Amino acid sequence: MNILYFLVGCSVTMALIFLGAFFWSLKSGQHDDVYTPSVRILFDDETDIPESDKDHISD
Amino acid sequence: MNHSALTHQSSVCYHCGDQLSTIKLSYDDKDFCCVGCRSVYQLLSENNMCNYYAYNDTPGQRVANSGHFEYLDEESIITQLINYKDEDNTIVTFYIPSIHCSSCIWLLEHLYKINAAIFSSRIDFLKKEVTISYKHKQVSLREVVQILSNIGYEPLISLQDVVKEKSNSVNKQLIWKIAIAGFSMGNVMLFSFPEYFGLSNIEKEFQQLFAWLNLAFCIPVTFYCAKDYFTSAFASLKQRYINLDTPLALIIAVLFIRTAISTLLHTGPGFADTLTGLVFLLLMGKWVKQRTYQHISFDRDYRSYFPIAITTLKDHREKPVAISDIAVGDRLLIRNGELVPADAILMKGDAWLDMSFVTGEAAPQQKVLGEMVYAGGRQMGEAIELEVIKPASQSYLTGLWNKDFYKSDLKKKSFNDRIAKYFSIGVFVVAFAATAYWLWQGDSTKAWSAFTAVIIVACPCVLALSTPFTLSAILSVFDKKGFYVKNTDAVEQLADLDTVVFDKTGTLTSTHQSAIVFSGNLTEKEQLMVASLLYNSSHPLSRQVFKSLNPYRIYPIVKYNELLGRGITGVIEGSVVYAGSVRGLAQPIESKEEAGVHIAIDGVYKGCFSIDQQWREGIFPLIKSLEDKYQLKVLSGDTNKDEQMLKSIFSADAKMAFNKSPQQKLEAIKLLQQHGSKVMMLGDGLNDAGALKQANFGVAITDNINNFTPGCDAILSGDHIGLLPRFIELSKDGLKTIKISFAIATAYNLIGVYYAVQGTLYPLVAAVLMPISTITIISFTSFATRYFARKNGLR
Known part of the structure; x- marks a missing residue:
């Protein structure tokens, strides 16, 4: 049963790593704007779309 | 016509x-x-950017004639605006009100196609901000702004940008606290499970380990996450008054002490799970309460109306100077459409100032040489020269904001704070009674455990949660209907009003849906001639009249001439046609409509196009439905020409006052409050700013949410003004919901107290009881809000 000591230690360490990761993401501003990236990802890379088949992406 | x-x-x-x-x-x-x-x-x-039109149909907005950007060449102004600068790169953030769709995002993030020196641009859509990085050796700030302006996205650069305040850090710290509390709660739950299910003998050795770990998780939760509750409780006790944070701080302290003691003395499980769960939920409630609209500012003052710089004349040379650097004695050059930034004396030129934003008076005022010109007026004519007599920060206009008596003694205690007092007293009576009983019985261990258990179980956590959850649910119902309330506290104020004061211009009437009426006579040919003339003008009034004429052909025009601030003339089909203000007419005429577009053909006065102010849609039913429950009043800065009309809408006992200055409006509101009225003020412009701030609940009416609105408690879009009685009804229902959920919570607490006074409260019961009551309350409040929203027709 002593293995439990090790496992408990592991679980707490893992949890701390995730907490740290969350703080890092918070600090680097990843949660500052949660709307715009969802629109940005829908843009096509290429600009040479023929006028005839322009597709309408409504917001 | x-x-x-x-x-x-x-x-x-x-x-x-x-x-x-x-x-x-x-x-x-x-x-x-x-x-x-x-x-x-x-x-x-030309720049191969037609994708802009692919993502949305007609994404553009009509381009207003842009201003002058010379001031953006001034190094001192640039340094105030930019976020960051190194040897090669500059980063700057602009607020662009016209951002509204995905095409805007696409276009503004592909600025490098227009000018390669702009190497990065990023939009924050909800804040309507764009952050641009550019090489300042290849392109200047002024050119960047010029590009934005050319593509129809002129940034709004106001004095407020220079004095940016960062309020974001408070919110961020709260998220840190929530993260730590949530993290601790999850781990504590994990280590408490064995205890819940009962431990076999072999597992007993782990009990100590789990207890110590739990205590370790409680330390940051108590001393970091819950810190604010302790400071707030101390502060309120110092002032001999109990707020909701006082019992909360006490409970957190008791929970922590009991957990620490039982861990140190090995006397069984502590209350770590309850403690961490409680703090986590409380912080969630706080977060819900703090959430607000990112794209709307409720605290705007004159600074967001003022430009950042103005042209001054020194030794006959024009030089842009930051508003804050304007000194007494400076010569200012104010062009057509520009704003007078400081109280000054007119030195040169013909001043026609539109003071509507300051005084509410619709017609422009003429000033003669040597006359005083107050800050906030907009010049409507040729360029004028002024000499400053007071710095911008001390003008009459700014004085309206700097009054410190606003609302200070009017802060009404919220329902929570009022109930907290009785709640705390009740809990203490029960706790001490239980302790006294067990001491009398001679069982001091039970006395201690009963005392602490009562305090833990009677947690007002539900109170701290039901209010923010209910009110923020109401806020989101409101904002779907174009009513943006500043925060949850304001919703409580909204439910508790007895007087409604209206401003007239822009509030009861709409500047947006105005109809063009012509008084006079024009033949069909003459109409076409007038339209042909107006076709050449970009003045908003000309365009409106042109649209109403809707000509089927346009005559060629010769000798077109724009008389700045007066009107336009031209020779069409051999006749001289004039269109413009009454001042530009050859012979003066008697006219009651000064603001209209007057027409003369070959020197013969033909008549006047005037803009008939329309009552806002829904005003009549609005007044009818408010009449029974509220005392109504009209405070107008305008003349009393519409008094008869207003009398027909309002009932006889509604009071009306005209020709009121902003200061007088403020005084009128104050007077009402001194007579015990709780006042809601509806206004629109700067001239109502003082009154809006002074009123218990100030509502700014606007036709476009992105436009300037003065500081207020709520912003209401003009189309939805008719819904106002329903909004008030819903806020009242919201308070009802809070009271009912308080009753439910009390029922739960009574069950807990029943065990607690007997000293037999097992931590598991507390740990289960608290989440159950919380879930009940949160689901009740959200269902109740939905129900009430539907009942009031707001869904």
Whole structure:
């Protein structure tokens, strides 16, 4: 049963790593704007779309 | 005068989507309503950026004539605006009100196609901000702004940008706290599970480990996450008054002490799970309460109305100077459409100042040389020169904001704070009674455990949660209907009003849906001639009249001449046609409509196009439904020309006052409050700013949420003004919901107290009881809010 000591230690360490990761993401501003990236990802890379088949992406 | 029957409503402007009149501009087989729209399209197509039109139909907005950006060459102004600068790169953030769709995001993030020196641009859509990084050796800030302006996205650069306040850090710290509390709660739950299910003998050795770990998790939760509750409780006790944070702080302290003691003395499980769960939920409630609209500012003052710089004259040379650097004695050059930033004396030129934003008076005022000109007026004519007599920060206008008596003694205690007092007293009575009973019985261990258990179980956590959850649910119902309330506290104020004060211009009437009426006589040919003349002008009034005329052909025009601030003339079909203000007429005429577009052909006065102010839609039923429950009042800065009309809408006992200055409006509100009234003020412009701030609940009415609105408690879009009684009803229902959930919570607490006074409260019971009551309350409040929203027809 002593293995439990090790496992408990592991679980707490893992949890701390995730907490740290969350703080890092918070600090680097990843949660500052949660709307715009969802629109940005829908843009096509290429600009040479023929006028005839322009597709309408409504917001 | 009505040609609408003849209109072909087949097509709209490719850029902005406005209805095309019969006369249209074409380019690339596409039709445009005006030169502005066409030139934006030309610029974009030259740079191969027509994708802009692919993501949305008619994404553009009509381009207003842009201002002067010379001041952006001034090094001192640049340093105030930019975020960051190194040897090569500069980063700057602009607020652009016209950002509204995905096409905007696409266009503004591809600025590098127009100028490669702009190497990165990022939009924050909800804040309507764009952050631009550029190489300042290749492109100047002024050129960047010019590019934005050319494509129809002129940034709003106001004095407020220079004095930016960062309020974000408070919110961020709360998220840190929530993260730590949530993290601790999850781990504590994990280590408490064995205890819940019962431990076999072999597992007993782990009990100590788990207890110590739990205590370790409690330390940051108590001393970091819950810190604010302790400081707030201490502060309120110092002032001999109990707020909701006082019992909360006590409970957190008791929970922590009991957990620590039982861990140290090995006397069984502590309350770590309850403690961490409680703090986590409390912080969640706080977060819900703090959430607000990112794109709307409720604390705007004159600074966001003022430009950042103005042109001064020194030794006959023009030089842009930051508003804050204007000194007494400076010579200012104010061009057509620019704002007077400081109280000054007119030295040169013909001043026609539109003071509507300051005084509410619709007609522009003429000033003669040597007369005092107050800050906040907008020049409507040729360029004038002024000499400053007071710095911008001490002008009459800014004085309206700097009064410190606003609302200070009017802060009403919220329901929570009022109930907290009785709640705390009740809990203490029960706790001490239980302790006394067990001490009398001679069982001091039980006395201690009963005392602490009562305090733990009678947690007012539900109170701290039901209020923010209910009120923020109501806020989101409101904002779907165009009513943006500043915060949850304001919703409580909204439910508790007895007087409604209206401003007239812009509040009861709409500047937006105005109808053009012509008084006088014009033949059909003359109408076409007038339309042909107006076709050449970009003045908003000309465009409106032109649209209403809707001509089927345009005559060629010779000798077109724009008399700045007066009107336009031209020779059409051999006749001299004049259109413009009454001042530009050859012979003066008697007219009650000063603001209209007057027409003269070959020197003969023909009549006047005037803009008839329309009552806002829904005003009549609004007044009718408010009349029974509220005392109504009208405070107008305008003349009393509409008094008869107003009398017909309002009932006889509604009081009306006209020609009120902003200061007098403020005083009037104060007087009402001194007589014990709780006042809601509805206004729109700067002239109502003082009154809006002074009122218990100030509502700014606007036709466009992105426009300037003065500081207030709520912003209401003009189209939805008719819903106001329903909004008030819903806020009242919200308070009802909070009271009912308080009753439910008390029922739960009584069950807990029953065990607690007997000293037999097992931690597991507390740990289960608290989440169950919380879930009940949160689901009750959200269902109740939905129900009430539907009942009031707001869903």
